Amino acid sequence: MTALLEVSGVSVTFDGFRAINNLSISIAEPELRAVIGPNGAGKTTFMDIVTGKTRPDKGKVLWGERSVSLLGMSESEIARVGIGRKFQKPTVFEEQSVGDNLAMALRNRREPFRVLFYRRSDADTARIREIAEEIGLADDLPRRAGDLSHGQKQWLEIGMLLAQDPRLLLVDEPAAGMTPAEREHTTDILKRAARTRAVVVIEHDMEFVRRLDCRVTVLHEGSVLAEGSLDHVTQNQQVIDVYLGR
Amino acid sequence: MARSMNARRTRFLAENPSVLWFLAGLSCFVIAVTVLAEGSGVSILSTSMVKVLGMTLCLCLVAVAMDVVWGYCGILSLGHFAFFGLGGYAIGMWLMYARTQGIIVESLSQALIPPTPTEIKDAIATQIFGVVGSNELPLIWGFADSLTLQLLMVVLVPGLLALVFGWLAFRSRVTGVYLSILTQAMTLALSLYLFQNDTGLRGNNGLSGLQNIPGLEAWPQSTLALWFFWASALALGVGYVLFAWLVSGKFGSVIRAVRDNEARVRFLGYHVESYKLVVFTLTAVVSALAGALYYPQAGIINPAEIAPIASIYLAVWVAIGGRGRLYGAVIGAAVVSLASSWFTGGGAPDIELGFYRINWTDWWLVLLGFGFVAVTLFFPRGIGGLFDYLVRKS
Ligand SMILES: Nc1ncnc2c1ncn2[C@@H]1O[C@H](COP(=O)(O)OP(=O)(O)O)[C@@H](O)[C@H]1O
Numbered sequence: 001m002t003a004l005l006e007v008s009g010v011s012v013t014f015d016g017f018r019a020i021n022n023l024s025i026s027i028a029e030p031e032l033r034a035v036i037g038p039n040g041a042g043k044t045t046f047m048d049i050v051t052g053k054t055r056p057d058k059g060k061v062l063w064g065e066r067s068v069s070l071l072g073m074s075e076s077e078i079a080r081v082g083i084g085r086k087f088q089k090p091t092v093f094e095e096q097s098v099g100d101n102l103a104m105a106l107r108n109r110r111e112p113f114r115v116l117f118y119r120r121s122d123a124d125t126a127r128i129r130e131i132a133e134e135i136g137l138a139d140d141l142p143r144r145a146g147d148l149s150h151g152q153k154q155w156l157e158i159g160m161l162l163a164q165d166p167r168l169l170l171v172d173e174p175a176a177g178m179t180p181a182e183r184e185h186t187t188d189i190l191k192r193a194a195r196t197r198a199v200v201v202i203e204h205d206m207e208f209v210r211r212l213d214c215r216v217t218v219l220h221e222g223s224v225l226a227e228g229s230l231d232h233v234t235q236n237q238q239v240i241d242v243y244l245g246r
Numbered sequence: 247m248a249r250s251m252n253a254r255r256t257r258f259l260a261e262n263p264s265v266l267w268f269l270a271g272l273s274c275f276v277i278a279v280t281v282l283a284e285g286s287g288v289s290i291l292s293t294s295m296v297k298v299l300g301m302t303l304c305l306c307l308v309a310v311a312m313d314v315v316w317g318y319c320g321i322l323s324l325g326h327f328a329f330f331g332l333g334g335y336a337i338g339m340w341l342m343y344a345r346t347q348g349i350i351v352e353s354l355s356q357a358l359i360p361p362t363p364t365e366i367k368d369a370i371a372t373q374i375f376g377v378v379g380s381n382e383l384p385l386i387w388g389f390a391d392s393l394t395l396q397l398l399m400v401v402l403v404p405g406l407l408a409l410v411f412g413w414l415a416f417r418s419r420v421t422g423v424y425l426s427i428l429t430q431a432m433t434l435a436l437s438l439y440l441f442q443n444d445t446g447l448r449g450n451n452g453l454s455g456l457q458n459i460p461g462l463e464a465w466p467q468s469t470l471a472l473w474f475f476w477a478s479a480l481a482l483g484v485g486y487v488l489f490a491w492l493v494s495g496k497f498g499s500v501i502r503a504v505r506d507n508e509a510r511v512r513f514l515g516y517h518v519e520s521y522k523l524v525v526f527t528l529t530a531v532v533s534a535l536a537g538a539l540y541y542p543q544a545g546i547i548n549p550a551e552i553a554p555i556a557s558i559y560l561a562v563w564v565a566i567g568g569r570g571r572l573y574g575a576v577i578g579a580a581v582v583s584l585a586s587s588w589f590t591g592g593g594a595p596d597i598e599l600g601f602y603r604i605n606w607t608d609w610w611l612v613l614l615g616f617g618f619v620a621v622t623l624f625f626p627r628g629i630g631g632l633f634d635y636l637v638r639k640s
């Protein structure tokens with residue numbers, strides 16, 4: 001089992017403030033990984049670095065069997081090698097229908113002229129339906145995405161992630177604003193996705209993490225504090241001090 | 247295969263009923279103008295009126311292009327009228343050259359010794375460039391004797407300018423108001439450049455006599471006006487359908503997404519800059535074609551036409567008509583430009599207030615300004631937004 005994503009020795013400074021400090025994380029394929037840590041620990045910034053939104057001051061981010069560096073790539077290139085992302089604040093295209101949001105995310109050619117002459121195939125229509133059912137929005141396909149509830153938008157964004165069919169899913173706080181039943185459904189979707197791919201989930205809610213039942217990485221002040229099973233890390237004295245003790 | 251093409255076309259029209267309504271409206275308008283025009287004998291509409299209407303259709307076409315680039319893709323370009331003007335200049339060069347050539351060949355044909363081609367060329371150059379104190383044909387007029395090549399210039403010059411400008415601007419991720427300022431700067435630079443006498447386009451004299459079409463000297467202006475009107479209507483119809491198709495499918499979905507949140511579109515794997523470049527360049531080319539149809543009807547083009555304010559008006563038309571709904575741009579351009587020529591052309595009676603006389607030639611811009619502010623504040627969807635109420639009611 002070689003690493004799909006290898007982050008090593010990465011540091012980022014914002015106006016003199018070191019948000020990420022010599023961070024190293026390795027993700028395998030398939031794998032489900034939870035990343036926890038107090039607010040401001042650098043969890044979202046970690047995803048920003050992997051997806052090309054933020055350039056690190058130093059360190060390496062390597063991808064895939066051939067260990068290509070992601071650091072020289074643009075956001076869209078990184079997305080096309082197979083990294084999908086769900087944002088902390090749900091960001092869907094509110095003016096467009098649920099179906100069109102999913103269609104845009106579907107894994108198809110993305111060059112302008114290909115898209116101009118694209119016609120939705122039956123296979124694509126079926127795939128959109130299938131995803132919509134999985135995220136519980138099957139009856140909402142023609143609805144304007146902006147009219148969905150907060151939880152439904154979260155799901156739509158997860159659906160867009162699935163439609164992209166990436167090798168690595170980066171999911172930032174997927175359960176925020178969801179009811180307990182919705183949370184349970186979300187864990188199911190993520191666990192199913194992680195059977196064949198790498199999935200990294202940032203989450204605050206311990207119940208949610210426990211249900212994910214996977215390896216956990218604890219971040220604190222921009223670096224890894226502990227890593228292992230949830231029981232293992234929650235017994236770590238440092239973790240208790242900085243995170244659980246409060 | 248043919249059947250599936252047909253099915254696709256039918257589906258496109260069925261999903262976009264506004265396109266059918268638009269085409270129907272345009273056809274009725276064309277028929278009405280044709281029947282009433284001087285060129286067909288009825289003479290209710292004068293030739294100059296037919297020209298104004300034909301020119302208005304060209305303005306509607308640039309407005310539709312502006313709506314695609316701004317209303318759909320979110321790029322507030324304040325430079326699309328520069329592309330319109332460049333298209334006019336490109337066709338104007340052929341019109342002026344070929345016509346001058348005709349006149350000179352005719353007058354020299356009386357001479358005892360037939361003139362050499364060089365003599366003819368020199369005579370044309372002196373005739374055209376005498377006003378700016380030159381008797382040499384500038385290099386950029388090298389293709390001016392060929393209609394085909396000059397038509398190619400109508401597309402290539404503005405197209406390449408848009409491509410290079412867009413590539414530089416989008417690649418550096420210049421967006422929002424900074425991009426608008428950059429497009430204004432480009433427009434200002436271009437118009438100041440054209441004002442120079444030694445740029446080979448006759449400085450502030452511009453190109454004139456464009457209403458005389460070489461080879462069609464025998465045609466009366468009333469007939470020419472009708473043909474140009476029809477050509478303008480055809481261009482608007484074709485351009486409208488093309489753009490409606492462009493914005494209706496997945497491509498339209500992506501550019502609207504770029505407008506609303508371009509960073510998010512990147513994380514979906516789309517190369518946002520390429521999309522912007524395609525839209526910017528394509529709309530620039532359509533604007534240039536509209537300009538190439540407009541100026542033979544106007545008869546004259548000069549650098550003032552390219553002034554930055556013209557491109558700002560274009561944005562005002564689209565805003566008043568309603569963004570992101572192509573017919574809104576058509577309505578905005580038609581209403582505002584026709585009202586403008588009515589008010590500034592002395593059509594509107596002055597208002598006597600006793601202590602002050604409101605003269606519309608001066609006050610029209612104030613009225614337009616208030617109209618723009620009112621629409622922005624109270625009807626953000628513009629005039630076109632009224633159709634939403636109709637559709638919802640029915
Ligand atoms: N673009 C930015 N500019 C300045 N500071 C930032 C930026 N992004 C994040 N930070 C700071 O970096 C730290 C880590 O943030 P973040 O990664 O969002 O934490 P979290 O673990 O809660 O997701 C925070 O202190 C935040 O204020």
Ligand SMILES: [Mg+2]
Nearest residue numbers: 043044045088
């Ligand atoms: Mg965060």
